[in-house]
Every structure is written in C-alpha cells, then in structure tokens.
Amino acid sequence: MLTLERAKELLNTTTTEEHLFLHAKNVMAAMGGLAKHFGENVEHWRAIGYLHDYDYEQHPEEHLQYTQQPLLEAGLSEEEVRAILAHGYSIVNDVEPVTNLEKSLFAVDELTGIIQAAARMRPAGITDMEVSSFMKKFKDKKFAAKCNRDLIRQGCDLLGMEVKEVAGICIEAMKEYAEELQLGAKEGVLN
Numbered sequence: 185m186l187t188l189e190r191a192k193e194l195l196n197t198t199t200t201e202e203h204l205f206l207h208a209k210n211v212m213a214a215m216g217g218l219a220k221h222f223g224e225n226v227e228h229w230r231a232i233g234y235l236h237d238y239d240y241e242q243h244p245e246e247h248l249q250y251t252q253q254p255l256l257e258a259g260l261s262e263e264e265v266r267a268i269l270a271h272g273y274s275i276v277n278d279v280e281p282v283t284n285l286e287k288s289l290f291a292v293d294e295l296t297g298i299i300q301a302a303a304r305m306r307p308a309g310i311t312d313m314e315v316s317s318f319m320k321k322f323k324d325k326k327f328a329a330k331c332n333r334d335l336i337r338q339g340c341d342l343l344g345m346e347v348k349e350v351a352g353i354c355i356e357a358m359k360e361y362a363e364e365l366q367l368g369a370k371e372g373v374l375n
Contacts, residue, residue, distance in 0.1 A: 217357025291339025
C-alpha cells in the first residue's frame, strides 16, 4: 500500500517546482479529510492525493500519459494507479471515477485551488475560514478563474454531496496543515 513517505519519494523524482509541491500538499490534506469522512485509510488517501500529479511538470500538455507504467513499476497497485488516472476523467482521459477514492480526488483537485486562493486573502489565512466565506468566492467566477468549477461540481455530484459539504471537509482538513500549506495567519495577526 502506498505510503505518504513513498509518495513524496516518487514525486521528488519528477517534480522540482515549489507551487506543484504546494498543490500536492493541499490535495493531500483534503484527501485525508475525505478519507476520514468515508471511514477509509487516511494515510493511504493522503499518499494518493500527494502523488496525483506525478507526471505534470515533465508533461503538462500530456498530463497522465506518463503515469501508469512508471508507477506500476515503482510498486503501486493497479487500484492506486487507476485512482490517480481517474482525476483526469473527461479532461485528458476516459478513466471514470467509480470508487470514493477516485471521486474524491477528482473533486478536490480543482477545489483545493479555490480554497487556497481564498485563504491567502484572509488575514488569519485558513485558520478561521468558514464554508460560507468560501462559497462566496466559489460563486464569483472571476475569483480563481482558472479553477474549473464545473469539474468541482461534477466531482461533488459523483460523491452525492453538495459543494459546500465537500468544501467544509476539505477546509477543516487543510486547517491542520495551515503552516505547511503557507495558509497560516499573516505576521502581526493574532489567532
């Protein structure tokens, strides 16, 4: 079973850009929250979340086309690789998310981008963020415009959940990692 330590080792072999590591950490944290929600293995889901963009830096135009074989050779199971591939469903491939793990990764990939952007605008970062303030940003199509809200909605629909419910789980999970995600309170702001 993929561990977070092994996921970090593997991502280090293909990735150098700090913003991609930060995205990996955001998705990792959110996936841990959803694993708790579904009563699944938190460490395992975090590891899958961390590794999901394995080939992105090296192949941004062919994302997920250089993922399957290297990860299978690195010892990941077919199910783990499929979960990673499924986050590209309808974007770069036709691997439909069917398990809660796959659906969750599909939903949070873009969702964490909006959460991160919204938290960065707040004096206390994510530490005091409420779902209601996130939803205002989510509804503003000009805010974090590159984050695809239709994909987020599609992912939440696959999970049978509302966006605000999934976002609430992710925000709470990301709060545990506020400093590591660079989403803590800004200098001079008291908690």
